[in-house]
Amino acid sequence: MAIADNLQALERRIAAAARRAGREPSAVRLVAVSKTQPAAVVAEAARAGQRLFGENYVQEFTAKAGAVGEPVEWHFIGHLQSNKVKYLAGLVTMIHSVDRLSLAEEIDRQWGRLGTACDILIQVNVAGEATKSGTSAAALLELVRAVAALPHLRVRGLMTMPPFFDDPEGARPYFRELQRLAEVVAAAAIPGVTMAELSMGMSGDFEAAIEEGATLVRIGTAVFGARG
Numbered sequence: 001m002a003i004a005d006n007l008q009a010l011e012r013r014i015a016a017a018a019r020r021a022g023r024e025p026s027a028v029r030l031v032a033v034s035k036t037q038p039a040a041v042v043a044e045a046a047r048a049g050q051r052l053f054g055e056n057y058v059q060e061f062t063a064k065a066g067a068v069g070e071p072v073e074w075h076f077i078g079h080l081q082s083n084k085v086k087y088l089a090g091l092v093t094m095i096h097s098v099d100r101l102s103l104a105e106e107i108d109r110q111w112g113r114l115g116t117a118c119d120i121l122i123q124v125n126v127a128g129e130a131t132k133s134g135t136s137a138a139a140l141l142e143l144v145r146a147v148a149a150l151p152h153l154r155v156r157g158l159m160t161m162p163p164f165f166d167d168p169e170g171a172r173p174y175f176r177e178l179q180r181l182a183e184v185v186a187a188a189a190i191p192g193v194t195m196a197e198l199s200m201g202m203s204g205d206f207e208a209a210i211e212e213g214a215t216l217v218r219i220g221t222a223v224f225g226a227r228g
């Protein structure tokens with residue numbers, strides 16, 4: 001299917017899932033995950049109306065960002081090494097994958113050089129999987145407090161990648177838990193911190209994520225087709 005058709009179908013499914021949960025469809029934004037897709041494919045999606053893209057790999061992203069030639073907005077969603085942050089400064093409007101203080105400090109340093117602030121999400125490893133990035137739920141509040149003290153970033157919410165299940169219902173408890181953790185953080189009323197965004201849900205499980213409160217769904221395969 002063409003990307004424009006995929007985007008239209010996704011828009012309908014996102015809106016239907018939002019309505020099922022009594023939410024406004026406009027409360028959910030699609031982050032089109034364009035890792036491994038060339039700039040021309042991103043440009044095609046942009047011409048079809050998609051403006052927000054998510055990337056995972058710094059080198060691939062920085063090469064692509066300059067080549068798209070359409071007005072688009074980028075979020076960084078992948079595991080991030082501190083020594084690569086400098087390449088993202090000024091190019092992305094949000095980083096979803098902040099899971100440790102040292103990384104936040106480097107984001108603060110690089111955005112400070114620009115004299116602006118970066119919106120970030122704290123990635124939580126809700127299931128405690130050894131192979132996945134993310135802070136533990138137990139360490140979350142302390143990390144948010146430390147990150148919130150940095151002047152050149154703003155904590156906007158939480159992100160998670162649940163374990164893989166064939167049945168999207170398997171992921172639902174992890175989405176629900178991320179929503180609960182966001183409520184815990186919000187209740188702590190840390191100055192400068194908002195829990196406005198929940199980044200959760202991918203091609204296989206975004207409807208369950210929206211029903212559990214997702215505001216950003218990160219979808220690759222269902223937009224662009226299977227990655228080569």
Ligand SMILES: *Cc1c(COP(=O)(O)O)cnc(C)c1O
Nearest residue numbers: 033077202203218219220221222
């Ligand atoms: C690749 C990726 C996605 C998108 O996965 P699909 O199954 O292709 O929709 C979402 N989030 C992250 C962090 C990813 O790395």
